Amino acid sequence: MAVVTRNWQNYRRLLWTAAAAFAIGGLLANTAGRSGIALIFALAAIAALGAFVVARANRHTITSPSDGTDPSLAILPALAGEIFEQLPDPLMLIDAGGRVLFANKAMRSAVGTDAARKPVSSVLRTPEVLQAIDRTTKTGASSTIEFSVHVPVMRQYQAYITRTEQSPRLTALLLHDMTAIKRSEMARADFVANASHELRTPLAAVSGFIDTLRGHAKDDEKAREQFLDIMSVEAGRMRRLIDDLLSLTRIEQNEHVPPRGAVNVEAVVRSAAAVLAPLAKADHVTVEISADPSLPDVIGEHDELMQLFQNLIHNAIKYGKPSGHVWIKLASVAGAQPVAGRSGSESMLAVSIRDDGEGIPREAISRLTERFYRVDVKRSREKGGTGLGLAIVKHIVNRHRGRLQIDSQPGEGSTFTIYLPSVG
Numbered sequence: 568m569a570v571v572t573r574n575w576q577n578y579r580r581l582l583w584t585a586a587a588a589f590a591i592g593g594l595l596a597n598t599a600g601r602s603g604i605a606l607i608f609a610l611a612a613i614a615a616l617g618a619f620v621v622a623r624a625n626r627h628t629i630t631s632p633s634d635g636t637d638p639s640l641a642i643l644p645a646l647a648g649e650i651f652e653q654l655p656d657p658l659m660l661i662d663a664g665g666r667v668l669f670a671n672k673a674m675r676s677a678v679g680t681d682a683a684r685k686p687v688s689s690v691l692r693t694p695e696v697l698q699a700i701d702r703t704t705k706t707g708a709s710s711t712i713e714f715s716v717h718v719p720v721m722r723q724y725q726a727y728i729t730r731t732e733q734s735p736r737l738t739a740l741l742l743h744d745m746t747a748i749k750r751s752e753m754a755r756a757d758f759v760a761n762a763s764h765e766l767r768t769p770l771a772a773v774s775g776f777i778d779t780l781r782g783h784a785k786d787d788e789k790a791r792e793q794f795l796d797i798m799s800v801e802a803g804r805m806r807r808l809i810d811d812l813l814s815l816t817r818i819e820q821n822e823h824v825p826p827r828g829a830v831n832v833e834a835v836v837r838s839a840a841a842v843l844a845p846l847a848k849a850d851h852v853t854v855e856i857s858a859d860p861s862l863p864d865v866i867g868e869h870d871e872l873m874q875l876f877q878n879l880i881h882n883a884i885k886y887g888k889p890s891g892h893v894w895i896k897l898a899s900v901a902g903a904q905p906v907a908g909r910s911g912s913e914s915m916l917a918v919s920i921r922d923d924g925e926g927i928p929r930e931a932i933s934r935l936t937e938r939f940y941r942v943d944v945k946r947s948r949e950k951g952g953t954g955l956g957l958a959i960v961k962h963i964v965n966r967h968r969g970r971l972q973i974d975s976q977p978g979e980g981s982t983f984t985i986y987l988p989s990v991g
């Protein structure tokens with residue numbers, strides 16, 4: 568609207584100039600006769616040309632700074648501005664003098680300040696981005712660079728910088744957040760490195776013993792028996808690792824498909840404890856199970872829940888106190904804390920597995936469900952652990968739309984509580 572008004576003002580100025588020229592010309596014609604007519608037209612033409620030149624010159628200053636709008640931004644139609652504002656990726660427009668003319672919502676939240684009208688160097692602190700902006704502003708050559716910011720949290724971006732060819736020349740900076748992609752690339756690389764490392768150790772042991780049995784222990788029957796036992800343990804470790812990796816992949820692939828069956832969790836917990844009874848007996852650990860009467864079934868998949876409770880009960884036996892206790896409690900809880908996609912008013916089943924072991928350091932608790940994470944790697948390996956058990960637990964819980972809560976007091980033991988939505 569403002570632009571239309573200003574254009575009208577320019578044309579009015581042009582008309583007045585032409586009319587004035589005709590009036591002067593008319594006056595001269597009165598005094599100068601016929602030759603004055605030609606003069607009138609010559610003057611009118613010059614005046615009209617002059618007015619036209621003034622109007623064109625004014626096209627570049629049609630938005631006066633006094634109305635608060637930036638002159639260069641007047642060329643950005645309101646609709647385009649609105650679209651830029653809504654873009655999920657951060658966008659910034661910079662003038663030839665290095666001043667920020669426009670920063671959309673995503674950019675404002677990325678740089679943490681209202682950047683408009685500030686020098687770009689005071690808004691962005693990354694030297695390589697500032698240099699690239701400077702280069703593109705001067706040469707017009709587009710560029711793409713990757714950079715990271717470390718405050719307030721580490722984020723990685725790809726920046727695309729380009730410049731308009733029309734006047735006034737604007738440089739556009741478009742950022743693409745690569746943090747999630749980079750993180751998953753890193754996790755994949757870490758995972759492959761960890762899995763290979765975990766397999767390499769037992770494999771090295773097995774091949775070492777094969778060489779020994781072929782060499783100097785060839786005729787030593789006692790040594791042969793001993794080495795074969797160790798090889799069997801190491802082969803078992805490799806098999807468990809591969810089984811765990813496969814089950815992790817399978818559960819992850821199915822995570823978005825909610826289970827449909829109805830499962831009696833008390834029966835599952837009791838049979839998981841029965842499977843592990845020989846291990847508990849070997850460590851002189853007493854496992855006690857108590858359950859509220861008439862517990863509802865949960866929506867779940869039997870085999871996955873079996874795997875989940877076996878992992879947790881096994882951990883409690885392994886990392887609990889030798890000759891200690893493991894207490895398993897099942898209770899129905901109404902209005903348990905909400906989990907993703909569910910309100911807190913639904914009825915949940917809570918299964919808590921408590922041990923009286925040495926507990927878990929506070930800083931380790933949030934990392935326990937990471938693949939291959941172990942508080943004490945040596946101890947876990949000695950007990951045949953691969954460090955995948957709790958990662959599997961986490962994915963099974965997620966698939967069941969449940970929740971895992973870990974409470975631990977170093978020196979006093981740990982409690983792992985699973986909340987699962989009950990049927991009905």
Ligand SMILES: Nc1ncnc2c1ncn2[C@@H]1O[C@H](COP(=O)(O)OP(=O)(O)OP(=O)(O)O)[C@@H](O)[C@H]1O
Nearest residue numbers: 882883886941942943947952953954955956957981
């Ligand atoms: N009840 C517990 N008490 C103390 N530490 C525990 C307990 N449960 C788990 N941890 C710690 O968490 C780590 C990860 O557990 P997780 O079950 O994922 O792996 P793991 O038991 O070492 O191997 P896996 O379960 O694959 O055989 C363990 O190595 C241990 O350090």
Ligand SMILES: [Mg+2]
Nearest residue numbers: 878882956957
């Ligand atoms: Mg485990």
